[in-house]
Amino acid sequence: MQRYWFGDITDDGECRPLSRDPEELIERCRSLEPDMKTFVPFSPEKVIGCSGYTTREEYTGVLRKVCISLAREKITEYYSAGDLELIQMVRMLNELDHVINLLVERGMEWYIVRNPDFSRKYKNMNQKKVIGMMRRQKRTGLSSIAAEIDALSDKRTRLMKEISARAADVAPNCSEIVGGLVAARLISSAGGLRELAFLPASAIQVTGAESALFTHLKGGTPSPKHGIIFQHRRVHNADRAVRGKVARVVAGKLGIAARIDYFRGEVDPEFLEKAQERIDFVFAGGEVE
């Protein structure tokens, strides 16, 4: 028997169209997945006569209704996952960083024209100080723009905290190992918690270092040791000699943590303790057997 969206056709060629109620058809179609080995596609010549519809337009019309409803259902289901908003938050954070940097750079150029003796080059000035300096250019456009940049920086900080909190919720084990922000960045770069959980540890280790990885794959340059996970203190604070090892161990533990997060969704203190111990051991120069 061949099963189609509108009904069945028996092996003797008898047509058995079902109800025409879209609701009932949708219910049937949710679980309709014929085996391609034995599947025979429905012939367009049989549409009229077999499906119970009198015109081709009518057939397509009901089919469209069913397919659109099914697609809408799937889209809603997709957006209901918790990691999607997290991904958007991370991407917004990256965008904010980018914009703030651009604005500060441009403001600096403007500031220098107004103050020809100023040079930032050999001064140790962080962004906060630079913005403050621009704000003191009273009654100029520069000052009011600097105030906006300042406000934007505050919003960025708030977003960052929000991301950490959300990551602890979505991926508690990963957040525990590398901190909420790095965990969130990894999820964003993988495209979702599920995607991260299905990545091999070696891929987690170098996500975020794609350009270095592909130059390595194409030509003889050395492979990158770490991508996003470099931002974790245990990786960037490690001795050069063991940094690659630490990165590998952290990535390995992250791979397991992501799977616990995706499939179980709760904190596993026993695993975390062992993982932390392992990372600290390698960090301190311990040999990996």
Place this chain on the structure above:
Amino acid sequence: MIRIGNVIVSEGKGGVYGEKMLRGYRVWDPYRSKFAALAKINDETDLEEGWDVLYLGAANGTTVSHFADYVRTVYAVEFAPRPMQDLIEVSERRKNIVPIMADATRPGEYAAFVTEVDMIYQDVAQPDQAGIAISNLPFLKSGGLLVLMLKTRSVDVCETPESVFEESKAILESAGLKIDFSCWLKPYHKDHGCIVCRKP
């Protein structure tokens, strides 16, 4: 295909995605749509009025909307939710588009909704593009066309586009298809090949 001078157009109500209009026809931009690029390169390219088409990798539905102007039915398969939202929007305006949210690598997911078709058009960013085309062949009538827009960079970034192109052609031929025409979509699309085959 309908051509005005050397511009490829399609009939139908405009304003679907901001396309230009020319004497009441919708302009089909070869830099945006790979099928229009193919029609520019090969004059023989055609879409016939009575055709049913299975379109794999429908994306936002810009090319799909032009297809729908020419043929009877377009079964538009797309996997990603974001473009699917746009595709549903497009199909609200074209009564002969059936949008299906499913994975082109798993034909079973949408087999129950698709009739036998006269043409399969595939434009997906996946590694095994020739394999996907072959697994969809049961839907194609004998004598039907398979138009594969090969994104060589999705198959393997480390291989040269040329070797990916040759390899894909060999895979299709070994599945019993006859290659009618193949070309690069230069200068409209970079590193994109096009293979038109026929099911015996």
